Amino acid sequence: MSHERVQRLQALLSRVQDNRKRTRTPTGLGLVKPAAAENAPAAARPVAAVSAVPTQAGGMAAVQPQVHERPAAAAAPARQPAPQEPARAVSPAARPAPAAQAPASPMRPAAAAPPSPPAKPQMPARTAVEAPAARAPAAEAPSARRPGQDRSATPLEMAVAELDLPSGGAPAPAPSRLDARREVPATAAPIAAAAAPAPVPMAPPIAPDEAFVIEPEPMREPARPIAQVVSRHSPQVDATFGAMLKRSLSLRPH
Amino acid sequence: MTDTQFDPGGFFQFDLAHGRVRTRGGARVLVLAENVLAPLIVTAVQSGDLTAIRQLGSQLGSIVAQSLPAPAASLPPQVVISHAGGVMSLYGWGRLKLEQWGGALVLVVEGLPPLDEDNLAVAALLGGIFSTLCSAEVACVPMARTTKYIMVDPRIAEQVWTWSKSGDNLATIASKLSSPEAA
Numbered sequence: 001m002s003h004e005r006v007q008r009l010q011a012l013l014s015r016v017q018d019n020r021k022r023t024r025t026p027t028g029l030g031l032v033k034p035a036a037a038e039n040a041p042a043a044a045r046p047v048a049a050v051s052a053v054p055t056q057a058g059g060m061a062a063v064q065p066q067v068h069e070r071p072a073a074a075a076a077p078a079r080q081p082a083p084q085e086p087a088r089a090v091s092p093a094a095r096p097a098p099a100a101q102a103p104a105s106p107m108r109p110a111a112a113a114p115p116s117p118p119a120k121p122q123m124p125a126r127t128a129v130e131a132p133a134a135r136a137p138a139a140e141a142p143s144a145r146r147p148g149q150d151r152s153a154t155p156l157e158m159a160v161a162e163l164d165l166p167s168g169g170a171p172a173p174a175p176s177r178l179d180a181r182r183e184v185p186a187t188a189a190p191i192a193a194a195a196a197p198a199p200v201p202m203a204p205p206i207a208p209d210e211a212f213v214i215e216p217e218p219m220r221e222p223a224r225p226i227a228q229v230v231s232r233h234s235p236q237v238d239a240t241f242g243a244m245l246k247r248s249l250s251l252r253p254h
Numbered sequence: 255m256t257d258t259q260f261d262p263g264g265f266f267q268f269d270l271a272h273g274r275v276r277t278r279g280g281a282r283v284l285v286l287a288e289n290v291l292a293p294l295i296v297t298a299v300q301s302g303d304l305t306a307i308r309q310l311g312s313q314l315g316s317i318v319a320q321s322l323p324a325p326a327a328s329l330p331p332q333v334v335i336s337h338a339g340g341v342m343s344l345y346g347w348g349r350l351k352l353e354q355w356g357g358a359l360v361l362v363v364e365g366l367p368p369l370d371e372d373n374l375a376v377a378a379l380l381g382g383i384f385s386t387l388c389s390a391e392v393a394c395v396p397m398a399r400t401t402k403y404i405m406v407d408p409r410i411a412e413q414v415w416t417w418s419k420s421g422d423n424l425a426t427i428a429s430k431l432s433s434p435e436a437a
Contacts, residue, residue, distance in 0.1 A: 239330070240328050240330065240331070241327060241329055241334040242327025242328060245327070245390070247359075248358050248404075248405045248406065249392065249405070250407070250433045251406055251407070251431035252410060253410060
């Protein structure tokens, strides 16, 4: 790999990490392997490590459920470069074995590249929290990469994949919760702060003083009594029916 | 309170062997359909003679008086109306209620089939009932377009009837009447 490429990857890596810091990546991302990643071939393990990013981001999973609703057979083809990615810097000869390209989607070129969701730099990733520990060997990462990683991935995807690799450069079989915790102490405080399930970045709630409230006017004092007795005749209570009838029969026109 | 409530049990006796129906007091009665009685009543109204209807009311008043534990004049109004209404219901003359508008007593009969246009037949029936029941001549004047009948002295019944026919409602008529005590 040329020196230019190393520098380019470093620049991309720093940019990705900056973007991740801005999006307040929740912890726990990258700690759980998705089922599709575990079933992936060995050559695709680093890809699975990156694909764990959207799986563990609960909020992102809710936002983009179509990614996880795909069947297992379609999961591997889904791990392809996003359309918005820059032009591939890897030649077709560097792509993985044809066996990995077999289930390729007719819409995209077959490649065991990282899935499109993690390729987006603004997506939260747990490794962003671990970035301080992984950043130091990041410059050496390109040279220490294992052969399986030199595939037809875009620089951005490769940079993201580098973040999930152990700092020693040894090919990790799969991202595990234990490995991730070992990297945590360097940034224990930020991780602890982000340990709580961070909500998906949303618009700030409307402050009470900004809400538009319409309150009724206070009721004014009535000029007259609310209830009035309109009958002109006070009821007369008689003890017997005879007395009542006698009074009724005594009525005369006036 | 058992003696203040009307007991309709065993009021009619159907003698099927002889084809007779008698009341509890022994009076023989006939069961008529309302569409048969109505033309008879209309004929009586047109002829200006409602004596038969008033006579029927007197018989009912006698039955009511017999069912009362004491003279009607000495009983509470609720007891008297309960018994009178019970007898009227047994004969199919509707549901009876009593109202008081100032000093005037007003009878309300609901659930009656249409008999005559001005409800004069029911007025005659009620007059017969309460005249016999209270041992005093009582005129029940129908209020136009209502089911209410005001109980007045027969000497002023024609005046009250004129007011009602001219469009005065019950409140207006009641306000036009005053007792000598209030004057």
